[in-house]
Amino acid sequence: MARFLHIADIHLGFDRYDNKQRTQDFFHALKDVIQTYAIDQQVDFVVIAGDLFEHRTIQPATLNQAQICLKKLQEAGIPVLAIEGNHDNRPYGTKTSWLQYLADWGLLMLLEPGNVSQGQPFYAAWDARTRRGGYVDLDCGVRVLGSVWYGASAPKAIEQIAAAIQSLPAGPKHTVLMFHHGLEGQIARYQGALRYADLLPLKQAGVTYLALGHIHKNYAVEDWIFNPGSLEANSIEESSYQRGAYLVELNDSGVQANLKSQYQQRSVVRLRMTTQGQESLEEVESAALAMVQQAVTDGTIAPTAQPIVELRIDGHIGFDRLELDTRQLQQQLQQISNALIFLLKFEADASTFVTPIAEDANRSQIEQEVFLDILTANNTYKKRAVELAQGLTALKDQQVDGRSETELYAFVETLLTSEANPQPSSTPV
Known part of the structure; x- marks a missing residue:
């Protein structure tokens, strides 16, 4: 033998x-x-x-x-x-x-x-x-x-x-x-x-x-x-x-x-969070922090072992991907988990909306629909999408009319803070 x-x-x-x-x-x-x-x-x-x-x-x-x-x-x-x-x-x-x-x-x-x-x-x-x-x-x-x-x-x-x-x-x-x-x-x-x-x-x-x-x-x-x-x-x-x-x-x-397999190895924990597209940026960040904290609480992550942890965020989001500061969030998650290495994989796609446009639509109508689609896909602005789309069209018209930067800035500030759509002060082109 x-x-x-x-x-x-x-x-x-x-x-x-x-x-x-x-x-x-x-x-x-x-x-x-x-x-x-x-x-x-x-x-x-x-x-x-x-x-x-x-x-x-x-x-x-x-x-x-x-x-x-x-x-x-x-x-x-x-x-x-x-x-x-x-x-x-x-x-x-x-x-x-x-x-x-x-x-x-x-x-x-x-x-x-x-x-x-x-x-x-x-x-x-x-x-x-x-x-x-x-x-x-x-x-x-x-x-x-x-x-x-x-x-x-x-x-x-x-x-x-x-x-x-x-x-x-x-x-x-x-x-x-x-x-x-x-x-x-x-x-x-x-x-x-x-x-x-x-x-x-x-x-x-x-x-x-x-x-x-x-x-x-x-x-x-x-x-x-x-x-x-x-x-x-x-x-x-x-x-x-x-x-x-x-x-x-x-x-x-x-x-x-x-x-x-019973010998010294570094533990690895993989977590996954799927967003539905309705969450705000703050809600996504809070959910990620809560998920890792729960994994620590229930013993999935053992901070004393300094594991390698991966959090994969997929699904859809209603805001621009670049708005999420992944580096800062990763640092917070690593601190909670005491991970030797924390990998944050942010793979969620921005929600998209494409409104059918009639073949005989003019330029102004096409621009309006494009603005509307972009705003509808954003969780922050979708409730005022129609109003803001009209405002963006008016902003474009004012810029074409040669309005000063001060006037354009004041118009945008009023547009974003008002509940009602401001009336454009120029005639559309």
């Missing part, structure tokens, strides 16, 4: 939202997972199926985070086997990467196929002296093989991998292959996903556990394909995904993989 931990898409150095504390979350998640599900569980080995890092070029602090976690495993005598993902693979034309650097320091085994065009075998056994190789046979009775990021050429690469596996010397009963790619049908808007049929050659070649990465959502297929998902949510949308780390046991009965 062999037991191991399967993780992927760790993304150390994550820097979205430009928040240092959020960047630390990804380090704390990895450190907690390693302690709780690898060291405390005394697993035989750990596999990292790509994207240990967020970027190919990393900051010293990010490298230090990786070293801290990997040294904990090294001190516990637990080998780490890894591959590069699309985020941390070496740039084209270069011969090394930060994962290779970690391998050279003995903190992990970076398992990669050889360069066949240069006469190297596709899969060579891991050489502890050179710290190079494509596969390793572990003492616990498991063969682990690596791969690289193939992108669009993945289906063809799978055929090559399957053929190379079948040409290897006989090995342990269980074969684990690390592969950084996604399977179709798991998430929307993902181009280039593999079909299940594309992966079948690997099963036929003897792979008993396909350790995937790349898609940040957990899924498993037919007890041999497993994707744990990212350790932390890389976006608000991903917060709804089930994800974590697989604690796996390989025995004579087959594969038992259990997804583990």
Whole structure:
């Protein structure tokens, strides 16, 4: 029997939202997972199926985070086997990467196929002296093989991998292959996903556990394909995904993989408010503040945890979108919730009214209807829309007549403060 931990898409150095504390979350998640599900569980080995890092070029602090976690495993005598993902693979034309650097320091085994065009075998056994190789046979009775990021050429690469596996010397009963790619049908808007049929050659070649990465959502297929998902949510949308780390046991009965999600993660709360178009600007602001306050009161938002909070305001509004000071409202909402990051998404559309205009309408009639539509759509002015539309027409006429700015300003002031429509003092053009 062999037991191991399967993780992927760790993304150390994550820097979205430009928040240092959020960047630390990804380090704390990895450190907690390693302690709780690898060291405390005394697993035989750990596999990292790509994207240990967020970027190919990393900051010293990010490298230090990786070293801290990997040294904990090294001190516990637990080998780490890894591959590069699309985020941390070496740039084209270069011969090394930060994962290779970690391998050279003995903190992990970076398992990669050889360069066949240069006469190297596709899969060579891991050489502890050179710290190079494509596969390793572990003492616990498991063969682990690596791969690289193939992108669009993945289906063809799978055929090559399957053929190379079948040409290897006989090995342990269980074969684990690390592969950084996604399977179709798991998430929307993902181009280039593999079909299940594309992966079948690997099963036929003897792979008993396909350790995937790349898609940040957990899924498993037919007890041999497993994707744990990212350790932390890389976006608000991903917060709804089930994800974590697989604690796996390989025995004579087959594969038992259990997804583990009880480790340190930043909580994410998503709220939604839909406006009907009848509310004033002040009422929309008050409703947003009340919604977040209620979420705090009922425990949906735990201020002491400094969560990430999103409030999405959609629907319709009866005022100009620019009238809402979203920055000020966002600051107020963040203060109420004590959120580490508060995202206010104001997506409500301004109500529109389009009055049918007769084909034989003259210019004056068309202008009047346009003014009327604009005013009717505004919650502040819609009750006086007819009156104000007439006033705007009169204002236009006065401007055309050459009235002074002082006279025009006085007319507008009277128009907005009077209950009755002021009589125009000029003859319409």
